[in-house]
Amino acid sequence: MGKNLKQILVTGASKGIGRGIACRLSESDYEVVVHYRQDEEGAVSTIDQIKELGGRGRILGFDVTDREQTREALEIDMNNNGAYYGIVTNAGIAKDAPFPGMTDEEWDQVIDTNLNGFYNVVRPCVMPMIRRREPGRIVAMTSVSGLVGNRGQVNYSASKSAIIGATKALSLELAKRNITVNCVAPGLIDTGMISEEIWNYAKPMVPLKRMGTVREVSSMVNFLMSDEASYITRQVISVNGGMV
Secondary structure, eight states: OOTTOOEEEESSOSSHHHHHHHHHHHHTTOEEEEEESSOHHHHHHHHHHHHHTTOEEEEEEOOTTOHHHHHHHHHHHHHHHOOOSEEEEOOOOOOOOOGGGOOHHHHHHHIIIIIIHHHHHHHHHHHHHHHTTSOEEEEEEOOHHHHHOOTTOHHHHHHHHHHHHHHHHHHHHHGGGTEEEEEEEEOSBOSSOSOHHHHHHHGGGOTTOSOBOHHHHHHHHHHHHSGGGTTOOSOEEEESTTOO
């Protein structure tokens, strides 16, 4: 571990918003643990970008839906490198479908990854964070869909809304330990994955009339990890151009 560097675990950091968060945190002199599930090449690319920025980090691979595998991987990493100062639960998937046509698998996969994944990652890390006897940070990535719902995303909206509830409750339990727990709720973010059709449908609902950037999301996460955000907890902070 780098000298005096606070460690932050970012799940789902091999691409997109997760990669952006990892790189932004490295710019603030955090040591970043870049998690991936299958895309090891992408995780290595994230680390390469972090090193280009003069930062430090390492990769850690596990499937967030596999509770035992996740616990074991995290415990080994913490035993070798110490407890995390911060956690960003970003790993997630979407399996969109109209509810009457949604399959059991589409429901279960989204709940298992987005909601159970939150539990599987955060649960093994909490007591080590408490034992640090220092301030800590947990940021859970939710979504505008978790705030207002979205057609074709009953499974995704359910998982992201549940994360908000879990975060608000966990923040109360950890407040006396000076560990803050917050949510960041992105709207439509330009990661190259949003089709023109989806954007044309959604644009009238976005007062700023543009998609957000990964940097705008990652900068909010970076702020919540900072000392300046030490009095902010139990909040859902939207980065959505005014949609909600």
